[in-house]
Amino acid sequence: MSDLFRLAADNLLSLAILCFVLGLLAALARSELTVPEAAAKAISLYLLFSIGFKGGASVAAHGADGALLAALAAGVVLSFVLPLLAFALLRFMTRLGRVDAAAVAAHYGSISIVTFVTATSVLVDRGITAEGYMVAVAAAMEAPAIVSALWLASRGGGGSRMDGDLWREILLNGSIVLLVGSFVIGMLTGAEGLDRIASFIVAPFQGVLCLFLLDMGLVAGRGLRGARGVLGAGALCFGVIMPPIGAATGLAAGLLLGLSPGGVALLMVLAASASYIAVPAAMRVALPDANPSVYLTLSLGVTFPFNLVVGIPLYVAVATALAAG
Amino acid sequence: MSDLFRLAADNLLSLAILCFVLGLLAALARSELTVPEAAAKAISLYLLFSIGFKGGASVAAHGADGALLAALAAGVVLSFVLPLLAFALLRFMTRLGRVDAAAVAAHYGSISIVTFVTATSVLVDRGITAEGYMVAVAAAMEAPAIVSALWLASRGGGGSRMDGDLWREILLNGSIVLLVGSFVIGMLTGAEGLDRIASFIVAPFQGVLCLFLLDMGLVAGRGLRGARGVLGAGALCFGVIMPPIGAATGLAAGLLLGLSPGGVALLMVLAASASYIAVPAAMRVALPDANPSVYLTLSLGVTFPFNLVVGIPLYVAVATALAAG
Amino acid sequence: MSDLFRLAADNLLSLAILCFVLGLLAALARSELTVPEAAAKAISLYLLFSIGFKGGASVAAHGADGALLAALAAGVVLSFVLPLLAFALLRFMTRLGRVDAAAVAAHYGSISIVTFVTATSVLVDRGITAEGYMVAVAAAMEAPAIVSALWLASRGGGGSRMDGDLWREILLNGSIVLLVGSFVIGMLTGAEGLDRIASFIVAPFQGVLCLFLLDMGLVAGRGLRGARGVLGAGALCFGVIMPPIGAATGLAAGLLLGLSPGGVALLMVLAASASYIAVPAAMRVALPDANPSVYLTLSLGVTFPFNLVVGIPLYVAVATALAAG
Amino acid sequence: MQTHQAKRVEIIIEAPMEGRLTAALEKAGVTGFTVLPVLGGSGRSGRWTRDGQVGRAGMVAVICLVRPERLDGLLDAAFAVVERHIGVVSITDCAVLRAERF
Amino acid sequence: MQTHQAKRVEIIIEAPMEGRLTAALEKAGVTGFTVLPVLGGSGRSGRWTRDGQVGRAGMVAVICLVRPERLDGLLDAAFAVVERHIGVVSITDCAVLRAERF
Amino acid sequence: MQTHQAKRVEIIIEAPMEGRLTAALEKAGVTGFTVLPVLGGSGRSGRWTRDGQVGRAGMVAVICLVRPERLDGLLDAAFAVVERHIGVVSITDCAVLRAERF
C-alpha cells in the first residue's frame, strides 16, 4: 500500500501541495478548522524574515555587484509592464470593466511571496542553487505594478486616489520593509550571522511553510465558497493562462540577465505569481470601486494553486533546460 | 541539594507535570500570567499536525492493513459504549440530573488529545514503540460519544437539538480534520516527508508540549477557582474513578486486538481521558441546559491532572506488563 | 563590498542591534509593519520560560548554596536603593514633578528582562559563563523598586494607592511567576530535563530573540514618534547617564559577592536596565497621575537602545577586566 | 448630513452558536451584521475569560443595524436561537447614513 | 417581542484597571458585564495602538446592561475607579429582552 | 452623577482605510476615538471573516463620543472617507461623564 501512495510524494512540493489541499478541502467542507489571524501573521513574518536573511547572507557569501542592480531593474520593468499585458488580456477575455480589470492587472504584475518562498524551498530540495539577491528582486517587484494599474484605471476616468500616504503605504508596506530589512541584515552579518540563527530560520523553515500553506488553503477555500459565481469562464481562463505568460517574460528576462538556472526559475515564478496581500490592501484604498471578490478569488483561489501544482515544476523544468548553468 | 530534587525528574512526564503544576499554581494564586488565546490555538494546531503526521509516516513505514481497521472499529465502539457506563456511574454516584449527567458522559466517551500526545511523548521517551495508526483511532473516538450522550439525554425528553449542521460541526471539527488530514499526508509522504519537516515537527515537540501544558494548567486553575463548590464529593470521585474504568475497557480492547504494549497503553489513555475542546462546544449547541462548569471542571480540572500524574504511568506500566510484546 | 560591511557584524550583538534598528526605522518611517500583540506576548513567554529553565538547569549542574541567597539579597537591595538614586538625579537634572520622577525612578530600579536575555546570549556567544542563578536575581529585582518609588511619591502626598491587590499583582506578575517557575522546574529536572527540550529552548533561542528585538524596535519607534517633545534635554541625559551609574552599583555588588566575570556583567546589566513591562502597568494603577509617555519613552526609547548598543559591550568589558575569574 | 432612523441590536452570545444565529438573521431578512470578539465577561453563569482557551470557547458580540420595521422579525429570529443559550440582547435607537444599505 | 427599558453603559479604561473596575461593579450589584478588546485609540493622552505590545498595555471596553434604577449605583462605582485614570464612560438608553437577567 | 448629552458615532470600515478615517476625524476637531477589532461580518459585499488572514484585510470599528454640536463636522469628515468604501455609520444619543473631555 505505502509504496503506491508514496509515488505521489517524492519531493517537498508534494508535501506543500498536500498541506494546501488539506486546508482547501477543510474549508470547502465547511469545517471550523481555522488558524488564528495572529498566528498566520506571525508565520508570515517568520517566512519573510527568514527568506530575506538567507538571501542577504548568500549575497554576502557570493558577492553580487552589478548583477544585483541589473536584476532589480529587470524586476521593476517586469512589474511595470506585466499589468499592461494582463489588462489587455482581461479586456479581451472577460467582461470585467476597466476598473476591475485594472485592479486584477495590478495583482498579476506584483508578486506572491509565498509562491516565491515555496519555489525557493523546492530548489533547495532539488539541490539547485539560485542567486541570493532574487529576494531583493521580489521586494522590488511588489509595488511598480500598482502604479501601472492606477494609470490604466485613471485613463478611463476611474478616479483613483493616489496620494502621498498611499505612496508611503505601498513602498513601506510590511512585507517590503521586512524583506529588504532582513536582506540587508543578512548581507551585513553574512555567514556568521546566519550560523547564529540557522536553527531558527533554516531548520524548521519547511515545516513552518507547510503549516502556512494549510492556512492558505483554508483562506482560499473560504474565499471560493463565498465567491461562487463571481468569476465567469473567461476570468477563470485568465487565471491559468496569465501565469505561464508572465513566466515566459520572466524567462526571457532571466536569460538576458544571464542568471543561473535557479535564478531564472525564480524570476519566472515572480513574474507568474499574483499578489494577495499587499496589492489587495492598496486596491481597497486606491480603487474602492473595484470588486475585491474578483481579484482575491482569481489571485488566491485560481492562480496560487495553479502555480503551486502546475507552475512551479513547469518553470523549474523549463529554466533548468534552457538556462544551462 | 540538586541530587535530592532531581529524583523527582527522571523522565519527561515529571517535566510535563511540573509545567502543568506551574500553570495551575499561578492561576490559583491569581497571577495575571496568561497565554494569549491565539498562541494557545496555534500551539494546539502544531501538536495536532505533528502527531497526525508522525502517525501517518509511521504507518507508511510499517504498514497497517487490517489491524488499522480493527483498531478504528474498536475505538468507535468504545466511544459509543463508554458514555453509557459513565452515565450509569454518574446517576449512581452524584446528584446530577439526566441532562448534566449525559453531557459529562459525552466528555468521558470522547478523548483528550493532549493527554494522548503526552502519553505518546512518554512512550517515545521510554523507548516503547506504538502503532502509528493510534492517532487515527484517537480521531475516530472523538465523535461517537456525543451521539450516545444525546440519546441518553433525549430519553428523558431532554430535547437535544441534533440537526445536520451539528453533525457536520462534530464530524468536521478542527481537531478531527487536522489529525486525519495530517495523518493521511504523513502516510502519503512517508519517511521522506517526515525527514523534510522533522526539525519542525519532531525536534521541538516536547518543548512545545511543555508550554502547552503550562497553559492547560492556567486554564484549569482559573476554571477551578471559578467553579469552587460546583462539584460535589460524588462528582469529584467520579472524576478519578472513571479514568481507570475507561482504561480497563481500553486494556481489554487492546489485548483483544493484539496491539503492541505501546498501542495498548495508548488505547487505555484514550479510553481513560475526557474531552475538553470538541465535546464542550458540541454540548453548548446540543444540550444548552447542561451546566458547562460541571463538565469543564470535571474534565479539565480533575480528570486531566489525574491522568497526567497517576494515569499515564499506571496505564503504561499495566500495558507493558500484560501485553508482552 | 561584503568585507567592509561584515566588519559591523562580528558578533551576536550586532545582529541583535540590527534587528532592533530595523524595527525602529520601520516605525519611524511609519511603515505598517507590525507584530501581532499575541505573537509578541507568545515570544516573550518563550524567552522567559527558556531563560528561567536554563538558569535552573545550570544551578542543578553546578550547585548554588549560600551564594544564591547572597546574590538574591544583593539584588533586592539594589532594586530598593536604585530608585532613590534615580529620583535624586531626576529632581536635579529635569523639571519632572515628584510623582513623575518617582514613577521614572521605579523603572530604573527594576529591570528589563530583554536586556538581560540579550546580555546572556552575548555571554554565551563569547564563551563567558555566568552563574545560572542570575535569572533568579533578575526576578527578585523586579518588584522592590516599586515600593521605593511609591514611598517617594507618597512623601509629597502623591496619594499612591497601594492595596493588597496591587501587592499581589506586582509580586505575582506574569514575568516573575514564569521566570521563577521555570527556574525551579529547570533546577528540579536538571540536565536531563534540559536535554529533552533543548531543541526547543536552546537551539532557536537567538533567532527568536532577534525577532523579538525587531518588535521592540517597532514599539519603541512608534512610542518615540508619538512622544516627540515629551522629554526635555535633561530627561534625555538622565536616560543615558543613569544606566552606567546603575551598572557601577551592580559592579560593586558583584565584586563584593565574588561573582564570576559573567555574573558581574549580568548584575551590571540588571542594575543598568529599566523595566518596560511590569513597572509601567503597576504605575498606571498606583500612580495614575504620572505621565506614561515620560517613563515609557525614557525606558524603551532611550535607555533600552543605549544599553543594547553601548551598555552591554561596555559592562561585559569592564566585568571581564575587573572580575578576574 | 441626511440620516435615517434605525435600530442597533447587540447580541452577546456563545461562540459555538454564532453560525446558527447569523443563519437565522439572514433567514429573517437581515442584510448585514458585524461580529466583534469578546475578551471575557460575567453573568448568571459566572465569570469567564478567553485567555489561553483553545476550543470555540467564549462569546462574540453580533451587531445588527436594521430599519425599525425589520426589528420585530430580527428579534423573533434571534430569540429563537438565543432563548436556551447563554447571552444577552439589547436594542438601541440610532440613526444611520445611507439608509439604502439597511 | 416583549422588551424592557435598560441602560447600556460603556466604559473604556486602561487594561491594568480592568480587574478593579469589575470588582467595583460587582460590589455595586451589577450582575453582568462584557469585556471587549480595544485595538487602539486617541484621547487627551495621545494616540496608542496595541500592536506588538507585551505587558498589560492598552485599554479594554467594559459594557454593562443594567436596569435604570441601578444606573446611579453603577456610575458611582465606576467613577470612583475611573476618576484618576485614562478612560471614558458613556450611557445609552436601550431595551433588553429577558429583563429578569438584569 | 452629573452627565452630559453627547453623540456616540460608530463607524465600521475597511482596515486599510482606518488611518485615513482617523486623520480626517482629527482634522474635523474630533479629540478622541477608540478602535475595536472586528472578527467578521456580512453586508452587500458578502460574508467575510478574519481567521487566517495575513494582510490588512478585514474591518475595524471606530467609536467616537462627541458633543452634539460637533456631530455634523464629524459626519461630514467621516462620510468623505467612507463614501466610496465598504462600511456603515451609526449615531446614537448618549450621555457622558466628564464632559470637559469631549
Ligand SMILES: Nc1ncnc2c1ncn2[C@@H]1O[C@H](COP(=O)(O)O)[C@@H](O)[C@H]1O
Ligand atoms: N448585564 C449584562 N451586561 C452586559 N453583558 C452581560 C450582562 N449579563 C450577561 N452578559 C454577558 O453575557 C454572558 C453570559 O451571561 P449569562 O448567561 O448571564 O451567564 C456574560 O458572560 C457576559 O459576557
Ligand SMILES: Nc1ncnc2c1ncn2[C@@H]1O[C@H](COP(=O)(O)O)[C@@H](O)[C@H]1O
Ligand atoms: N471622545 C472619545 N471617543 C471615544 N473614545 C475616546 C474618546 N476620548 C478618549 N477615548 C478613549 O479613551 C482613551 C483614553 O483617553 P484619554 O484619557 O483622553 O487619553 C483613548 O485612547 C481612547 O481609546
Ligand SMILES: Nc1ncnc2c1ncn2[C@@H]1O[C@H](COP(=O)(O)O)[C@@H](O)[C@H]1O
Ligand atoms: N446592517 C448592518 N449592521 C451591522 N453591520 C453591517 C451592516 N451592514 C454592513 N455591516 C458591516 O459592514 C461591512 C461591509 O458592509 P457592506 O459594505 O454592505 O458589504 C460588513 O461586512 C459588516 O461588517
Ligand code: NA
Ligand atoms: Na507577477
Ligand code: NA
Ligand atoms: Na475517553
Ligand code: NA
Ligand atoms: Na535597573
